[in-house]
Amino acid sequence: MSKILIRGAKVLGGEAQDVLIDGETIAEVGTDLQAGDATVIEARGQVLLPGLVDLHTHLREPGREDSETVLTGTRAAAAGGYTAVFAMANTFPVADTAGVVEQVWRLGRESGYCDVQPIGAVTVGLEGKQLAELGAMHDSAARVTVFSDDGKCVDDAVIMRRALEYVKAFGGVVAQHAQEPRLTEGAQMNEGVVSAELGLGGWPAVAEESVIARDVLLAEHVGSRVHICHLSTAGSVEIVRWAKSRGIDVTAEVTPHHLLLTEELVRSYNAVYKVNPPLRTERDVLALREALADGTIDIVATDHAPHPHEDKDCEWAAAAMGMVGLETALSVVQQTMVETGLLDWAGVAERMSFAPARIGGLENHGRPVSAGEPANLTLVDTSYRGVVDPAQFASRSRNTPYEGRELPGRVTHTFLRGRATVVDGTLA
Numbered sequence: 499m500s501k502i503l504i505r506g507a508k509v510l511g512g513e514a515q516d517v518l519i520d521g522e523t524i525a526e527v528g529t530d531l532q533a534g535d536a537t538v539i540e541a542r543g544q545v546l547l548p549g550l551v552d553l554h555t556h557l558r559e560p561g562r563e564d565s566e567t568v569l570t571g572t573r574a575a576a577a578g579g580y581t582a583v584f585a586m587a588n589t590f591p592v593a594d595t596a597g598v599v600e601q602v603w604r605l606g607r608e609s610g611y612c613d614v615q616p617i618g619a620v621t622v623g624l625e626g627k628q629l630a631e632l633g634a635m636h637d638s639a640a641r642v643t644v645f646s647d648d649g650k651c652v653d654d655a656v657i658m659r660r661a662l663e664y665v666k667a668f669g670g671v672v673a674q675h676a677q678e679p680r681l682t683e684g685a686q687m688n689e690g691v692v693s694a695e696l697g698l699g700g701w702p703a704v705a706e707e708s709v710i711a712r713d714v715l716l717a718e719h720v721g722s723r724v725h726i727c728h729l730s731t732a733g734s735v736e737i738v739r740w741a742k743s744r745g746i747d748v749t750a751e752v753t754p755h756h757l758l759l760t761e762e763l764v765r766s767y768n769a770v771y772k773v774n775p776p777l778r779t780e781r782d783v784l785a786l787r788e789a790l791a792d793g794t795i796d797i798v799a800t801d802h803a804p805h806p807h808e809d810k811d812c813e814w815a816a817a818a819m820g821m822v823g824l825e826t827a828l829s830v831v832q833q834t835m836v837e838t839g840l841l842d843w844a845g846v847a848e849r850m851s852f853a854p855a856r857i858g859g860l861e862n863h864g865r866p867v868s869a870g871e872p873a874n875l876t877l878v879d880t881s882y883r884g885v886v887d888p889a890q891f892a893s894r895s896r897n898t899p900y901e902g903r904e905l906p907g908r909v910t911h912t913f914l915r916g917r918a919t920v921v922d923g924t925l926a
């Protein structure tokens with residue numbers, strides 16, 4: 499197998515070092531390494547990170563291949579610097595059996611761009627009524643450890659309790675989409691002054707916060723582990739902070755869009771800004787950034803939610819919820835967290851690679867950049883400035899809220915087990 503020498507990159511944003519990849523593995527990390535017969539990549543000034551890991555991606559296959567497939571989604575992931583993604587279960591059919599999770603897992607292996615770890619549904623058909631076959635999905639070839647009804651909330655407390663108890667047996671985790679359904683009937687955007695002015699149905703913060711409060715208490719009660727998807731309010735941060743201070747086994751994620759965008763954008767009535775949970779207020783955005791910096795929120799997860807043009811380019815009320823995110827996530831984190839001084843690159847590596855791999859139980863991702871480790875790596879030109887052009891996306895969908903925006907940073911190379919999936923900013 500081939501050798502690659504990455505020369506002079508700032509490893510995790512620190513000192514410039516050379517990294518020699520031999521086959522699928524990092525062979526050596528040091529200074530002035532001899533190239534020998536290796537292909538040399540001059541990376542002076544660039545930042546080298548462990549390959550990014552996304553705990554929350556919608557790949558849409560099976561069933562909605564018009565918006566994304568495992569192949570197009572993993573190409574988008576590689577372009578964004580990811581080497582592993584967790585695929586959400588809200589497909590058609592729902593990933594609630596060993597058969598469906600194995601299908602997604604196999605498609606991921608065939609794609610070659612990025613590892614795909616399927617997430618299993620908590621309940622049959624995401625209907626919230628009957629526990630899915632969690633054990634069978636765990637025992638399948640896909641080795642599912644993360645379970646989620648994402649897109650829907652597991653709102654029945656007894657079902658949630660049972661799921662938490664069940665996954666405990668094999669060290670699994672339930673990832674909750676915290677949304678009290680009755681409080682969000684007809685919801686179209688954040689509930690507040692703007693929703694009142696625009697006359698759109700409100701999605702109150704309490705609908706998220708009340709479920710999180712219940713679930714951290716349930717996790718404590720049964721001694722299990724819960725993960726909270728896409729935190730979007732300052733109040734949610736307070737509850738997670740309180741739960742962690744009590745020693746409750748809870749982890750939490752925030753999306754890039756909730757770190758940058760606010761509900762003010764909804765005034766445009768452009769449905770590209772329609773997302774679940776909705777964009778909130780400036781105060782929430784600042785609280786989420788602080789919480790990601792201080793570790794209350796563990797990770798950034800994209801909630802990459804591709805939708806075809808016809809489902810987004812319509813009147814607000816009729817439009818689908820969701821934004822694509824894999825190809826812009828790192829840039830948004832650079833802008834909101836690094837360039838604001840809230841995080842350094844080692845902190846980004848923790849929140850976008852080490853911690854998500856740990857939470858999801860991936861052994862070969864989120865590893866240190868050191869000799870003997872799998873060569874899953876991402877090289878970033880942090881000095882780059884560019885305007886987002888969705889026409890350039892690898893994703894099959896274009897529903898990005900950043901079109902025409904200038905964002906910093908560009909992934910120049912991604913390596914999956916030593917193989918370059920992105921070279922000079924272009925998919926290999």
Ligand SMILES: NC(=O)N[C@@H](CC(=O)O)C(=O)O
Pocket residue numbers: 556588648649650675772773774775801803804819820821
């Ligand atoms: N996040 C989104 O806005 N959309 C998600 C599911 C969901 O959480 O509603 C999707 O699958 O499209």
